[in-house]
Amino acid sequence: MSIERQVNLVRALLALSSIGLAFIFCTMLITLSGKNPGEALFWLFYGGFSPALIPETFVRATPLLLVSLGLSVAFSAKIWNIGAEGQLYIGGIVAATLALYISGVPSPIALLVLIVVSGIAGALWALIPAILRAIYGINEVITTLIFNYIAIYFVSYLLNGPLRDPVSLFPETTTIPDNMWLPTVVPGTRLHFGVVLAFLIMTPIMWFLLKRTALGLKLEILGSGEKTAKYAGIESVRMIIIAMLVSGFMAGMAGGVEVLGIQHKMRLEISPPTSPYGYTGIAVALLGYLNPLLIAATSFFLGGIMNGSTTMHRMVGVPVGMAGIIQALIILFILLGYFLEEKLIHRIIGGLRKVEH
Amino acid sequence: MPIIELRKITKVYPGGIIANRNVDFDVKEGEIHALLGENGAGKTTLMKIMSGGLKPTSGEIYVNGERVSFGSPADALKYGIGMVHQHFALIPSMTVLENLRLGLLDRKLSKDQLIVEVGELSKRLGFDLRLDVPVDALSAGERQRIEIIRLLLRKVRVLIFDEPTSLLCGPEIDRFFQALKQLKSEGHGIVFITHKIREALEVSDRITVMREGRVIAKLKRSEVMDEEQLVELMIGERIVPLPDRPRTPSDKPILIVKDLVVSDDLGVEKVKGVSFDLRAGEVLGIAGVEGNGQRELAEAIAGLRSPKSGEVVFIGENSGFRPSYVPADRVELGVAMSLSVMVNSIIRSIDENSKGRIKVLDFAKIGEFAQKVVSFLGVKAPSLGAPVKYLSGGNIQKLIVGREILKSTKVLIAEQPTAGLDARSAEMVRNALSELASKGVGIILISSDLDEILKLSDRIAVISGGRIVKIFERAEFDPKLIGMHMLAAGGYMA
Numbered sequence: 001m002s003i004e005r006q007v008n009l010v011r012a013l014l015a016l017s018s019i020g021l022a023f024i025f026c027t028m029l030i031t032l033s034g035k036n037p038g039e040a041l042f043w044l045f046y047g048g049f050s051p052a053l054i055p056e057t058f059v060r061a062t063p064l065l066l067v068s069l070g071l072s073v074a075f076s077a078k079i080w081n082i083g084a085e086g087q088l089y090i091g092g093i094v095a096a097t098l099a100l101y102i103s104g105v106p107s108p109i110a111l112l113v114l115i116v117v118s119g120i121a122g123a124l125w126a127l128i129p130a131i132l133r134a135i136y137g138i139n140e141v142i143t144t145l146i147f148n149y150i151a152i153y154f155v156s157y158l159l160n161g162p163l164r165d166p167v168s169l170f171p172e173t174t175t176i177p178d179n180m181w182l183p184t185v186v187p188g189t190r191l192h193f194g195v196v197l198a199f200l201i202m203t204p205i206m207w208f209l210l211k212r213t214a215l216g217l218k219l220e221i222l223g224s225g226e227k228t229a230k231y232a233g234i235e236s237v238r239m240i241i242i243a244m245l246v247s248g249f250m251a252g253m254a255g256g257v258e259v260l261g262i263q264h265k266m267r268l269e270i271s272p273p274t275s276p277y278g279y280t281g282i283a284v285a286l287l288g289y290l291n292p293l294l295i296a297a298t299s300f301f302l303g304g305i306m307n308g309s310t311t312m313h314r315m316v317g318v319p320v321g322m323a324g325i326i327q328a329l330i331i332l333f334i335l336l337g338y339f340l341e342e343k344l345i346h347r348i349i350g351g352l353r354k355v356e357h
Numbered sequence: 358m359p360i361i362e363l364r365k366i367t368k369v370y371p372g373g374i375i376a377n378r379n380v381d382f383d384v385k386e387g388e389i390h391a392l393l394g395e396n397g398a399g400k401t402t403l404m405k406i407m408s409g410g411l412k413p414t415s416g417e418i419y420v421n422g423e424r425v426s427f428g429s430p431a432d433a434l435k436y437g438i439g440m441v442h443q444h445f446a447l448i449p450s451m452t453v454l455e456n457l458r459l460g461l462l463d464r465k466l467s468k469d470q471l472i473v474e475v476g477e478l479s480k481r482l483g484f485d486l487r488l489d490v491p492v493d494a495l496s497a498g499e500r501q502r503i504e505i506i507r508l509l510l511r512k513v514r515v516l517i518f519d520e521p522t523s524l525l526c527g528p529e530i531d532r533f534f535q536a537l538k539q540l541k542s543e544g545h546g547i548v549f550i551t552h553k554i555r556e557a558l559e560v561s562d563r564i565t566v567m568r569e570g571r572v573i574a575k576l577k578r579s580e581v582m583d584e585e586q587l588v589e590l591m592i593g594e595r596i597v598p599l600p601d602r603p604r605t606p607s608d609k610p611i612l613i614v615k616d617l618v619v620s621d622d623l624g625v626e627k628v629k630g631v632s633f634d635l636r637a638g639e640v641l642g643i644a645g646v647e648g649n650g651q652r653e654l655a656e657a658i659a660g661l662r663s664p665k666s667g668e669v670v671f672i673g674e675n676s677g678f679r680p681s682y683v684p685a686d687r688v689e690l691g692v693a694m695s696l697s698v699m700v701n702s703i704i705r706s707i708d709e710n711s712k713g714r715i716k717v718l719d720f721a722k723i724g725e726f727a728q729k730v731v732s733f734l735g736v737k738a739p740s741l742g743a744p745v746k747y748l749s750g751g752n753i754q755k756l757i758v759g760r761e762i763l764k765s766t767k768v769l770i771a772e773q774p775t776a777g778l779d780a781r782s783a784e785m786v787r788n789a790l791s792e793l794a795s796k797g798v799g800i801i802l803i804s805s806d807l808d809e810i811l812k813l814s815d816r817i818a819v820i821s822g823g824r825i826v827k828i829f830e831r832a833e834f835d836p837k838l839i840g841m842h843m844l845a846a847g848g849y850m851a
Contacts, residue, residue: 214707214716221704224693230661231690232704233679 010344011289018337022330029325030318040316044326047311048304055189058199059262061303063088063254063271065198065296067281069206070250072290074243076210078223081244083129083144084251085278086151087122088271091252093155094121095259096266097163099176107179114180115197115256122252123245125151130244134237140244148278159268172267182261194257199296202250207292219243251278274324275306283331286338305330358422359383360514360546361407361438366416368402376402377413378570384515384546389537391561392550395591395779399570400550401443404517407548408440409433437514441504441521449493453503456492460507471510478509481543482536498529505536516540517548522556523777526647526805534560552779554587566590588780604795606639606815610672611799612658612680612768617667619653627653629823630667635768635799640790642814643803645843650823651803652685655772658801659684671768679705680768681761685776685803687750691757694746698738701745702727702760726763733759734785751777755786762789769793772803787813807836819843 027037048057067084074081095118102110129143158164159171168174182192210216222229222239229236254277259266271277284302288295305327312318362383368376376399384390394400405411407418409427418425420436427433430440447456457475458468466474472488479486484502492500501521508516522530537547537560551557557564564581566574574590581587612635619628627650635641645651656662658669659682671678682705684690692701703710703723710726711718727741734755738748745753758774771790775783791813794800804810810817817829819842827842829835 212717214711214718217700217707217718220696220700221693224695225689227690228693228704231682231684232693232707233660234707 007345011341014337014341014344015334018333019330022326022333025329025333026326029329033318035316035318040312040318043312043315044305044308046308047315048306048308053307053311055186055191057300057304057307058195059190059192059303060307061299062195062198062261063258063277064281064284064303065299066202066254066257067251067277068284068288068295068299069198069202069292070247070254071281071285072206072288072292072295073210073219073250074247075285076216076223076290077219077239077243079133079240079243079247080141081126081129081144081247082141082282083126083147083151083278084247084254084281085271085276086144086148087125087248087251088255088258088278089151089155090125091118091122091255092259092270093158093163093173093255093266094118094252095256096173096176099180099260100174103177103180110180111182111193111260114260115253118256118259119249119253122250122255123248125252126244126248127241130241130248133244134240155266156268159266163266165265170267173265175265176260178264180260181264182257190262192261194261197257203292203296206250210290210292215242251281272306274321275302275327280306280327283335287331287334302327302330359385360421361436362419363403363407364417364419366403366406366413366418368399368406368411369414375570377406380416380567380570380572382407382565382572384548386514386546387541387544388562389541389547389549389560391557391564392548392567393552393554393557393564393587393591394567395552395781398567398591400567401519403567404440404519404548404550407433408438408517410440434511434513437512438517439508439511439513439515440517441501441508441519443519443523445497445500445504447492447500447503450491452489452491453486453495454488456503457488457507457510461510464511466510474510475506478506482506482539483532484536496529497524498526498532501525501533502536505540513545515546515548517550519550520552521549522551522553530556552591554584554591554780557587558584591780604638604640604791604815606636606794607797609637610634611637612801613668613670613672614658615668615670617654617657617669618665619650619657619662620665621653626665627823628657628664631820631823631825632667633818633825633828635801637767637799638794638797639815640794640800640802640813642810642817643801643820644807644810644817644839645820647805649820651820652772654820655682655684655770655801655803659770674767680770681705681764681766683758683761683769683771683774685772687753687757692745692753695744697742698731698736698745698748698756699723699727699741701756702730705760706764730756730759730763733763734782734789751779751782754778755782758786758789762793766798768799768801770801770803773805774802775804775806775809783809807839811836811839 023041027041030037030040047053067088071081071084095114098117099114102113105113125147126144129140129147132138132143133140156171159173163173165172165174182194185191185193185196210219218234218239221232222234222236226236255270258270263270280302284295284298288298309326364381366377366380366382370376380403382403392400392404402411406413409430409432418427425436433439448459454471458471475486475488482505484506486499486502486506492503505516521533525533537549540547549557549561558578558581562578564576564578564587565572566587568591614634615632617628617631618626621627629650631654633641643651643654653662657664658680660679671680688694693704703726708716710723724741730736731738731741736748736752736755736759738752745756748756754777761769774790775786778786787809790800790802802810802813811834815831817834817839818825819827819829819839821843829839
């Protein structure tokens with residue numbers, strides 16, 4: 001068996017066993033909280049993956065996927081953009097506001113413009129941390145994180161102040177006119193054009209960008225070390241800025257698509273508080289090995305768990321907080337699997353290597 | 358009776374590779390025993406088994422005639438067997454003293470007792486350890502001395518050194534050999550793993566030669582006739598010597614370096630006004646004691662470091678031209694460790710290997726080139742898709758050298774191109790460089806191996822203290838004279 005085959009086998013086995021372990025722990029926790037674990041897990045899966053509810057899982061997974069596709073680009077270069085949440089909020093508020101102004105424009109053109117502009121807004125929000133990192137070497141983890149707070153509180157101010165719908169009880173914008181809604185793709189479901197955009201258009205594009213183009217390779221080389229990148233003749237300043245802008249664009253677009261496709265207005269809870277898209281996307285990107293195809297699968301899986309845990313809460317009364325814990329456990333165990341993976345692979349290949357000395 | 362004896366050791370790695378086949382080996386009191394062999398001969402594996410780092414698949418270990426088995430290096434230490442690995446096991450951010458305390462295991466010593474004991478050991482061995490300095494501020498030689506002291510604090514009787522001179526420079530090697538002789542006179546048994554024949558002959562009392570996992574010969578020092586004999590045993594066949602090619606470099610320079618001044622990362626001026634030209638089809642050797650500005654010079658010419666002043670001009674090329682460059686720092690600079698062999702073989706020519714406006718990677722072309730690189734110097738890799746981190750150091754070096762030679766270029770800078778390679782691979786690299794020059798490529802060869810420079814170069818520029826102190830034409834080559842220039846003018850700084 002070739003080395004790659006062995007490595008992939010180890011990965012697959014570890015992924016399955018870590019998900020299994022996570023569920024064993026979930027079972028214990030649910031039992032401790034005094035609920036029937038069998039029933040709870042049934043509703044968890046029913047809510048996430050039963051045929052009738054699968055469209056909803058796709059809807060839930062869409063912003064998650066867009067965010068994590070973008071992050072995979074930055075993370076490939078080991079640029080740790082933690083700011084997707086803020087970039088998503090900026091994209092969302094820009095889309096909702098602009099949609100109210102251009103509602104006279106023919107729908108397909110307007111929607112295309114809105115999606116692109118929300119992406120650009122997210123990218124611009126990432127630009128300052130990008131420049132600080134690329135030129136001045138200031139740690140992007142800190143700046144992007146700070147920019148999240150700035151973005152979210154700024155949006156909160158707008159929603160409570162100038163952009164607030166005067167007749168609504170909640171801090172949110174006016175509902176956008178329905179010609180500015182992303183069209184539904186499958187009648188009778190909430191599957192909107194954004195789902196198609198994320199799964200069928202952006203996923204292959206990002207896969208191609210990362211795995212098949214010179215740009216993707218240069219990002220990966222930068223990720224494996226700035227010295228090597230310099231030796232390879234890669235302009236790291238340019239690459240860092242590109243990586244940040246692409247990930248900001250995708251996060252902004254996630255916000256825009258969520259507003260245009262589902263919420264039809266900008267709200268403060270555009271990102272679910274128990275598992276915010278911008279942060280959960282970090283886990284999704286890492287769990288998907290920064291490979292857009294795996295990321296699409298992971299988004300779908302986590303989207304299902306997110307929806308399913310709400311169902312579990314409603315049907316069995318497992319507290320909402322518990323749902324959050326279960327999601328976190330799954331992520332934690334999968335990450336643990338990663339840690340073991342490095343060791344196991346080293347074992348497999350260690351033999352080959354040591355004999356050279 | 359030997360202190361430790363290995364009998365019929367066989368080691369099969371998972372994956373079926375046999376590293377040791379029925380090997381017998383022993384170490385006696387008060388001897389230096391050289392274990393000689395090429396990369397991959399199984400030397401390190403055998404010594405890891407002897408020091409508890411690996412378990413043999415079959416075979417027996419005897420200490421003082423008593424059968425033992427080691428579960429870990431700590432077990433072996435209890436029996437007085439310790440190993441200094443090629444890559445030191447010290448914590449860089451901690452001081453020397455702290456590192457020594459960490460290694461004590463179950464020996465209870467107060468800080469004062471420890472300082473006294475370290476002081477005594479250092480005095481005997483002629484070391485001058487600075488105890489309160491963090492290890493990362495120390496040279497490789499100093500780190501090695503810490504490792505030795507650490508083993509002696511644990512009262513070992515057998516010390517195993519894996520390629521101990523590979524990281525040391527000239528004078529440090531001498532100091533190391535003196536320490537070895539002192540240890541020997543105190544009755545310690547010493548194993549010295551190496552692929553450098555001259556060093557084995559210089560210090561050892563016995564030489565065991567390994568090849569492809571087997572012991573080929575066991576010789577007393579007095580039984581060795583000459584180096585040739587050992588070379589033959591090590592590689593099993595005669596090296597084809599370099600042809601005495603009367604190379605005819607053209608008179609036209611293809612590279613002009615003028616008044617170049619370059620600083621290192623800390624802003625210290627390392628190259629202090631260097632001028633020379635390189636002609637097409639010539640090998641210009643740069644000889645010097647390591648640390649006299651060679652690296653900064655190479656990086657400036659390669660375009661990786663901007664000079665403070667001066668010029669580097671490639672004749673007939675546009676300003677973005679980058680020569681081929683084999684860096685001395687292969688892991689940090691030369692390869693992306695987590696990426697595949699395939700990708701690493703085109704890491705410096707990505708754009709040339711992609712098509713169209715969006716630059717789609719041309720994997721057919723890349724795969725073909727990677728295959729060429731791998732077969733050129735015989736890189737041992739699990740597959741083209743395997744990450745480079747799974748390759749051994751010598752194979753990474755072969756990958757880099759092969760890549761830079763095969764890439765079409767007019768100028769090649771080769772910094773320590775044969776460092777860490779076994780005799781046969783080193784000779785292959787030298788032949789390849791020579792052939793490249795006869796095709797009209799200008800080569801700058803920077804090496805701490807003077808023999809190599811003498812053999813390959815058409816001219817030799819001696820660098821000392823950041824300046825070129827003299828350029829010798831081939832007719833004037835004289836190792837002694839060149840050596841004197843290397844050390845002249847305060848040249849020794851490392």
